[in-house]
Amino acid sequence: MDTKIGYFASLEQYKPMDALEQAVRAEKVGFDSIWADDHFHPWYHTNAQSAQAWAWMGAALQATKKVFISTCITCPILRYNPAIVAQTFATLRNMYPNRVGIAVGAGEAMNEVPVTGKWPTVPERQAMTVEAVEVMRKLWESESPVTFNGKYFTLDKAFLYTKPSDEVPLYISGMGPKGAYMAGQYGDHLMTVSADPELLKKSTMPNFEKGARDAGKDPSKMERAMLIWYSVNEDMDKAVEGNRFWCACLVPSMFKYKVYDSKEVEMHANIVGHDLIKKNFICATDAEGLIKEIERFKDAGINHFCLGNSSPSVNQGIDIFKDVLPHVR
Template sequence: MTIPLRFGYKASAEQFGPTELLKYAVLAEQAGFDSVFVSDHFQPWNHEGGHAPAAMPWLGALGARTERILMGTSVLTPSFRYHPAVVAQAFGTLGAMFPGRVILGVGSGEALNEVALGIPWPEVKERFARLKEAITIIETLWSEDRVTYEGQFFRTENATIYDKPETPVPIYIGASGPAATRLAGRMASGFITTSGKARELYTDTLLPALAEGIEKGHRSPDDVDTLMEMKVSFDHDRERALQDTRYWAPLALTPEEKMAVEDPIEMQRLADALPIERTAARWIVSTDPDEHVDRIESYLDLGFRHLVFHGPGADQERFIRLYGEEILPRLRARHG
């Protein structure tokens, strides 16, 4: 079965408190978005004015306030702050309450979220191994009873998830490198990555790795949703669209600049030093809706089927309204 084309809204948990964020996500459903994805940070990118609501209870509130949208995490780390069994329990509950509407998006984590809790931050190889083990535990708990598991990093003993959906919640894997992308192709229901990077990263590295994983898993491309978190700043005022990206300057830092940063105060210091041209470089900054859609379509041309739009500005109601009135209708008119 062909994966449908979907357009989602990124709920910026790093920028807004939980009540305000919930209001925007409900508006997104009303404006015609198909999904809402929220990140799960323990600490935000910015110390001053930052937020970090817990994703799992927030998704429960969102499900109760909405009727049709898909909702999930982009992304949650199930292998440091949380024991994978706790994640299985929480998302099993969400899946039972809102059947067919919940997605668990997972990743290997960042130091900013874990080190503050006294967790030693390991190298990439261990983070990746922890993620694989965590996914195995979660899926086993959703499909079996009385699970005893002894892994390298986690254990369970006669563990049972008593409240779970009739069908497991889809697991999507967030990745920016080939190893995790291959894992998504081999075993996940979806692959999550972000826009605004060199086109060659997608064409020469990530998408070939995804195809390799799908082949190794003896699966079809239609078994794996391809979700691109789109960094977009659309407004009729170009200066406003440009300056809206300032809050999200940390995204313009290279992986080498930010991966080992443990303190949001230091993260904010590094980001504040960037010029606006570099801050905006990760974003599609546009004032013309047709030009904006043309630039978005370059990601559809790559094969991504689920675009989740992240607007950087403080006025999210304005972003949601403009997208609902001018961008989503154009995308759907072109692509059905």
């Protein structure tokens, strides 16, 4: 499978119109895909944003010409009802055939707790996600009204009159062994998040492949996508610090526990050291360095990169890929 290079338009880090301009620029440079974070609270507090992903996607799809656009990552179980998620992405895929996808996951407290007050355990949220995916697929595919009585969600003669023009590619988030297995079992593709390449090789990829095979799928035909942040600057220390905004993603407790105040999240981000940032994110001083870093994660099995641009000069961080893309594909 060919390697795809996508651009993550960080709606938590940049104003929505700035992110839109970045997306248009990234398509012109030659990126294969555009991804948008679907959050309520951001991963940092200082100078942060929190635009709504679905509204932004509509504008981005109209402003671009052919690039694939997806969320990364939508939680379809608490602040959103999965039937409404299904309706939204059916509409987008109907309007923009072959160009729209969705990545789903079990969520983060910072997005769900502020507007629901709820934060179930990891196993329960994973079970809810599986059921939500079932609800979404039924609504996308059924030619008659759907009645569904699940443990977490209910449909009573629900019918989507506006169907997707073709199948909506569904990426499922998998970071731990169980999540990776579930992504293979229930998703079309894997979406994982910045991790040590050795962990990807030894745990994430084998469990994803096993989940796919157990579900009767061929894992070689499924994408192994990863959301990872990058920063490029002539000064390596500045490049590393450029990724600071996202460093709380390297703290496992952020995904597990009820931490939802972005000021508190930022405190965790600010104590992450440079060595950990270099190991799990992409930091480079030039195009050659970016190529080497991307190859490091390709060797771990990633074949679709969702690259979040945290470079001190954002436009430089996009334009440098004119020199990078031909080599990493």
